[in-house]
Every structure is written in C-alpha cells, then in structure tokens.
Amino acid sequence: MATKTExxxxxxxxxxxxxxxxxxxxxxxxxxGYRYIDSGAMYRAVALYALEHDMxxxxxxxxxxALIGDLDKIRIDFELQADGTQHTTLNGVDVEREIRQLRVxxxxxxxxxxxxxxxxxxxxxxxxxxxRGIVMDGRDIGTTVFPDAELKIFVDASPxxxxxxxxxxxxxxxxxxxxxxxxxxxVHRDEVDRTRAESPLRKANDAIAIDNSHMTxxxxxxxxxxxxNRVISRKK
Numbered sequence: 001m002a003t004k005t006e007x008x009x010x011x012x013x014x015x016x017x018x019x020x021x022x023x024x025x026x027x028x029x030x031x032x033g034y035r036y037i038d039s040g041a042m043y044r045a046v047a048l049y050a051l052e053h054d055m056x057x058x059x060x061x062x063x064x065x066a067l068i069g070d071l072d073k074i075r076i077d078f079e080l081q082a083d084g085t086q087h088t089t090l091n092g093v094d095v096e097r098e099i100r101q102l103r104v105x106x107x108x109x110x111x112x113x114x115x116x117x118x119x120x121x122x123x124x125x126x127x128x129x130x131x132r133g134i135v136m137d138g139r140d141i142g143t144t145v146f147p148d149a150e151l152k153i154f155v156d157a158s159p160x161x162x163x164x165x166x167x168x169x170x171x172x173x174x175x176x177x178x179x180x181x182x183x184x185x186x187v188h189r190d191e192v193d194r195t196r197a198e199s200p201l202r203k204a205n206d207a208i209a210i211d212n213s214h215m216t217x218x219x220x221x222x223x224x225x226x227x228x229n230r231v232i233s234r235k236k
Contacts, residue, residue: 007235008034008133011228012142014201015155017105017189018162020212020220024155025137027221028228030084032135037078037128039138039145040108041088042121044099045076047108049090056107068116076124102170102177105185109192112139118198140199142207151231152207153224161213162186 011028015021022038029036046067050056053070055063078086079094087096098104111117118140125145128134136145142152157165163183170177193201203209208227212220 007232008131009150009231009235010129010132010146010148011135011151011153012146012149012204012207013135013137013153013155014139014142014204014207015137015153016157016162016201017186017193018166019155019157020165020217021137021153021155023217024153024212024220024224025135026086027217028224029135031221031225032228033133035128035134036086037125037134037136038086038088039121039125039136039141041078041096041099042076042124043112043117044104044108045088045090045095046074046117046121047104047111048095048099049074050111051104051107056111060107060110062107062110062114064114064116067111067114071116071120076121097173100170100173101175102181102185105166105189109189109196113192113196113198115198122199139193139201142204143202144199147204150235151227152204153227154203154207154209156209156211157213159183159186159190 011034013021013025022040026036050062050067055066075091077089079089080086087094088099089095122145125136129136129146138145142149160183163179163186166186167177167179167182170182210220210223
C-alpha cells in the first residue's frame with residue numbers, strides 16, 4: 001500500500017458508460033487507501049439539478065443559458081457513509097439514489113456537452129487531486145483533467161454487456177425499466193460522448209486498455225491492482 005505522500009499517484013480511469021470503471025476505481029481506492037472520486041456522479045448531479053429546475057424539456061433539450069446562470073448555485077461533494085461507501089451530495093442533500101435513475105441517465109450526456117459545465121467541473125476535479133492519492137473515473141480524466149496522471153486506464157465492454165449490467169443494477173434498486181430502453185440509452189450515450197466537441201471520450205495515448213466483457217469483478221480488480229503496484233514500485 002502506498003502511504004507516503006511522495007509515493008502517492010493519481011489513477012485516471014476512463015471508459016464507456018456502464019463499463020465497470022466505477023467499480024474498478026472504488027475497489028482499488030479501498031484497497032490502497034486512496035480517495036475515490038466519481039466524476040460521472042458530478043455530471044449526474046448537475047443533470048438532476050437541471051431536471052428539478054425545469055431546465056430540460058420533454059425532448060431532452062437543455063436550457064443552457066439558465067443552467068450556466070445557475071452554476072454558482074450548484075455545490076457538489078461526496079459524503080463517506082458508515083459502511084465505507086461514498087454518496088454524492090447536491091447542495092448538501094444526499095442524491096446518490098436519484099442520480100442513478102434512468103431519467104437522469106437519459107439527459108446527463110447533453111448536460112455534459114455544455115462547455116461551461118465541463119470547465120466548472122474539471123476545475124473542481126483538479127482541485128480534488130491537488131494532494132494526489134486519488135482514483136478518479138470518468139470520460140476525460142486521463143486526457144483533460146489529469147493528462148499527467150501516473151496511471152491511466154481505458155475500460156471497454158460490448159454495448160450489450162454494459163446494458164445488461166446497468167439493467168440488473170437498476171432492477172435490483174427497484175426501478176421499473178426494460179432492457180431495450182437501457183440498451184438504447186447506452187448506445188445513445190456512447191455516440192454523444194464520442195462526438196461531443198469539448199473533451200470527447202477517447203483513449204489517452206499512454207492509457208492501458210482493458211475489455212472486461214468476460215471478466216469477473218474480482219478478476220478486473222486484481223488486474224488493476226497489478227497495474228497500480230507496477231507504477232508504485234517504479235517510484236520507490
């Protein structure tokens with residue numbers, strides 16, 4: 001385990017929606033004593049704020065002017081729970097359950113394409129990493145937020161595999177959704193994330209790619225820990 005400040009690194013994990021990158025990031029952070037930052041949850045929190053303030057129309061279009069005007073009113077943080085998990089808070093309210101619902105998933109990508117939103121959250125994410133010793137996952141962590149991160153990972157899996165994972169997760173939480181709707185949402189988000197003008201989803205040139213379509217949680221976590229230990233060993 002890396003405990004000395006001078007040995008602490010930044011781990012940047014990027015990848016497609018529902019690829020398992022958050023699970024990998026949480027597991028690694030827990031095992032090595034780092035702080036875990038879910039950048040996707042931050043964009044989801046902004047999307048939830050927009051929904052709750054009628055800034056998103058029925059067709060999914062976002063009132064960018066209104067949302068940008070309210071960015072100073074949006075405070076996002078993470079609160080450690082008694083069981084060791086981490087919940088997202090929006091203006092002091094625990095919104096972890098709400099931001100994982102399909103209604104938020106359906107609008108988070110358009111919200112994330114707004115340049116002012118990305119600039120605001122990237123600045124916040126970078127401030128969270130000033131002391132290093134963090135594991136952060138998202139879409140542009142290794143390319144935009146922390147281009148100098150010592151360890152960069154890019155996670156992928158087939159759209160069908162990712163949709164099934166997401167569908168199972170939602171059903172277990174009591175959501176009334178169909179697999180077809182979840183798959184359509186995954187495919188749509190992939191397209192939006194890849195083609196947006198500001199910080200599109202792509203693999204950093206120095207990132208290590210992994211396709212975990214047929215890996216168990218234990219297998220992918222063990223693989224990631226191995227990559228982490230390899231980098232740490234070179235810093236000693």
